[in-house]
Amino acid sequence: EKTKLRQLKNSPAVTLDGIDVALYANIELPGDVRDALDGGAEGIGLFRTEFLFLDRGDMPDEQEQYEAYKKVVKGMGGRPVTIRTFDLGNDKDLRPDNNANDRVKTNPALGRRAIRLSLSEPKMFQTQLRAILRASKHGPIKLLIPMLAHAHEIDQTLAALEQAKSSLRGEKVAFDENIQVGGMIEIPAAALAVGIFLRRLNFLSIGTNDLIQYTLAIDRSDEQVANLYDPLHPAVLMLLAHTISSAEKAGIPVSVCGETAGDPKLTRLLLGMGLRTFSMHPSQVLKVKSRILKSDVSELAPNVRKMLRLDEPAKLREALEKLNG
Numbered sequence: 001e002k003t004k005l006r007q008l009k010n011s012p013a014v015t016l017d018g019i020d021v022a023l024y025a026n027i028e029l030p031g032d033v034r035d036a037l038d039g040g041a042e043g044i045g046l047f048r049t050e051f052l053f054l055d056r057g058d059m060p061d062e063q064e065q066y067e068a069y070k071k072v073v074k075g076m077g078g079r080p081v082t083i084r085t086f087d088l089g090n091d092k093d094l095r096p097d098n099n100a101n102d103r104v105k106t107n108p109a110l111g112r113r114a115i116r117l118s119l120s121e122p123k124m125f126q127t128q129l130r131a132i133l134r135a136s137k138h139g140p141i142k143l144l145i146p147m148l149a150h151a152h153e154i155d156q157t158l159a160a161l162e163q164a165k166s167s168l169r170g171e172k173v174a175f176d177e178n179i180q181v182g183g184m185i186e187i188p189a190a191a192l193a194v195g196i197f198l199r200r201l202n203f204l205s206i207g208t209n210d211l212i213q214y215t216l217a218i219d220r221s222d223e224q225v226a227n228l229y230d231p232l233h234p235a236v237l238m239l240l241a242h243t244i245s246s247a248e249k250a251g252i253p254v255s256v257c258g259e260t261a262g263d264p265k266l267t268r269l270l271l272g273m274g275l276r277t278f279s280m281h282p283s284q285v286l287k288v289k290s291r292i293l294k295s296d297v298s299e300l301a302p303n304v305r306k307m308l309r310l311d312e313p314a315k316l317r318e319a320l321e322k323l324n325g
């Protein structure tokens with residue numbers, strides 16, 4: 001089975017009816033680039049930069065961040081790399097000095113997390129944006145913003161990016177002037193009001209890990225409710241389908257980078273919704289590719305459309321089994 005999968009490494013991910021699918025890897029540290037390439041990924045769809053904080057008390061400075069980002073783009077040898085700005089402040093507050101007292105009093109998942117934290121720490125944010133921009137002269141980098149909900153957060157982020165660009169221009173430092181900026185769709189409000197994102201950004205990436213958490217009010221790290229964490233909940237499927245089809249209509253690229261993208265049992269469902277870009281843990285890439293090679297979108301899309309009208313969980317599961325059958 002493993003050797004069979006290895007043989008797929010160099011063949012393109014194309015469906016039986018000739019639709020090209022892009023398969024990217026999620027990484028946490030520059031050292032994961034080797035796993036991404038070994039795993040058969042065509043690029044990095046999500047670099048979770050907050051892991052640069054792992055096991056350290058201070059913030060990596062601009063030069064250190066630049067070196068880390070450069071290492072990833074260079075390592076990927078011209079393949080696209082999507083760098084997400086820090087998603088700090090929640091379950092992944094990796095700083096040993098994070099204030100444990102504050103965190104029990106409030107709910108970190110609903111608190112000053114990710115872009116909210118970055119916008120409230122302009123110096124930290126400028127440092128990261130400058131480092132990413134500087135690295136963009138070494139290869140195709142896209143910038144991805146986590147946990148956006150409001151139009152003004154996008155506008156403020158784009159203004160911060162402009163500021164970082166103009167400071168670099170002033171110093172005559174090279175960077176990609178046309179760097180693409182995307183937003184994570186991982187808050188139900190963002191999925192429902194996706195027009196706000198489509199009008200302001202160059203691409204979208206759906207973070208199903210958080211989207212499911214917030215849609216179902218299930219703490220993704222709480223084992224006591226893990227049995228209720230369900231990617232197939234009809235509400236989750238509605239948000240996914242709405243986001244993907246709205247992006248497609250607007251001509252804005254959309255990917256899924258949460259765990260659902262790496263689950264081969266959900267590959268056909270996502271293909272049928274119109275998804276053409278998947279980003280996942282490197283170990284899943286060839287498994288998902290194997291499903292894609294055996295799928296016919298023209299045949300499964302009408303079945304998925306029917307599935308999306310079902311809101312009875314048992315019927316949905318039955319329909320999924322048939323789709324995968």
Ligand code: PEP
Pocket residue numbers: 046048087186206207208209210211257258259
């Ligand atoms: C997600 O929320 O689905 C996602 C990809 O981001 P993270 O798991 O880092 O929150």
Ligand code: MG
Pocket residue numbers: 146186207209210
């Ligand atoms: Mg997330």
